[in-house]
Amino acid sequence: MPIHEKSLIRPENLLEHENLVVDGVDVSGHWSTFIQDRVVTDYNEDMEEEISALAGGENIHRCWQCGSCTNACTVHALNPDFNPRYWIYLIRQGMESELLRDKDIIWQCVSCHKCTHVCPRDVVPEGVMKATAHWLELKGHTEKSHSMIFDEIFSEQVFETGKIEDGRVVKSFMKRTGQALLQDWMVEMVKGMLRHMPISLLTKMGMAALVHPRTRNWGPAREAIREYVDEQKQREKAALGLNELVAQAAAEARSAAAKQETTHV
Ligand code: SF4
Ligand code: SF4
Numbered sequence: 413m414p415i416h417e418k419s420l421i422r423p424e425n426l427l428e429h430e431n432l433v434v435d436g437v438d439v440s441g442h443w444s445t446f447i448q449d450r451v452v453t454d455y456n457e458d459m460e461e462e463i464s465a466l467a468g469g470e471n472i473h474r475c476w477q478c479g480s481c482t483n484a485c486t487v488h489a490l491n492p493d494f495n496p497r498y499w500i501y502l503i504r505q506g507m508e509s510e511l512l513r514d515k516d517i518i519w520q521c522v523s524c525h526k527c528t529h530v531c532p533r534d535v536v537p538e539g540v541m542k543a544t545a546h547w548l549e550l551k552g553h554t555e556k557s558h559s560m561i562f563d564e565i566f567s568e569q570v571f572e573t574g575k576i577e578d579g580r581v582v583k584s585f586m587k588r589t590g591q592a593l594l595q596d597w598m599v600e601m602v603k604g605m606l607r608h609m610p611i612s613l614l615t616k617m618g619m620a621a622l623v624h625p626r627t628r629n630w631g632p633a634r635e636a637i638r639e640y641v642d643e644q645k646q647r648e649k650a651a652l653g654l655n656e657l658v659a660q661a662a663a664e665a666r667s668a669a670a671k672q673e674t675t676h677v
């Protein structure tokens with residue numbers, strides 16, 4: 413399917429002749445603009461399967477490229493390069509290197525789900541964006557994004573205690589992302605809370621931050637959740653071929669160590 417958006421034509425693919433006369437007609441400068449052909453040689457034929465193996469990416473195969481998601485997208489309205497429809501197209505075509513050109517903006521999805529509501533095919537583009545950001549991270553193309561770190565901290569606390577305590581989540585998030593806890597916006601937020609929230613609730617929140625309350629008899633549930641999450645992580649890695657890569661790296665390390673020992677003997 414051809415890509416029509418003008419914004420997707422890369423400046424480096426445009427060619428102009430400073431001085432060109434064709435059949436006596438001067439077509440110098442932009443009159444002689446050509447768009448260079450792009451030859452893609454590094455297809456990843458498994459890309460669609462890899463993304464659909466990750467949470468949120470399951471329905472990517474349903475997309476029929478209507479563009480409603482991009483039209484409705486909150487981030488696209490601010491940055492035309494943020495284009496869920498186009499990225500779904502690239503993934504389904506296996507054009508990995510082309511997708512990687514946008515790897516530093518895919519994480520910017522704000523999970524507003526406007527795309528999900530307008531999609532006529534139930535693709536759940538928000539989920540696909542999350543799965544794609546996760547895929548980029550698992551494959552080592554990007555660092556872990558702040559939203560991924562936040563999700564991890566949130567989940568860890570629920571798994572551990574069966575409860576969620578906002579103050580501790582924010583504190584851990586700021587620490588793990590190397591940010592100072594005392595931010596201007598946070599001071600304003602706390603002032604607002606002190607002004608408007610009942611004392612009993614504030615006391616409860618303060619106590620929760622200190623004593624880390626747990627759901628009663630949470631132990632068995634915690635073990636079951638952890639087991640399930642580990643299984644899912646293994647399944648995702650297997651779908652991306654990462655288990656084989658880890659096994660291969662371990663085998664290479666073992667063989668290198670054995671060689672070194674033989675040399676010393
Ligand atoms: S959920 Fe993400 S992709 Fe969907 S409309 Fe919102 S910002 Fe755009
Ligand atoms: S709205 Fe749905 S079907 Fe249309 S391009 Fe987006 S994901 Fe594909």
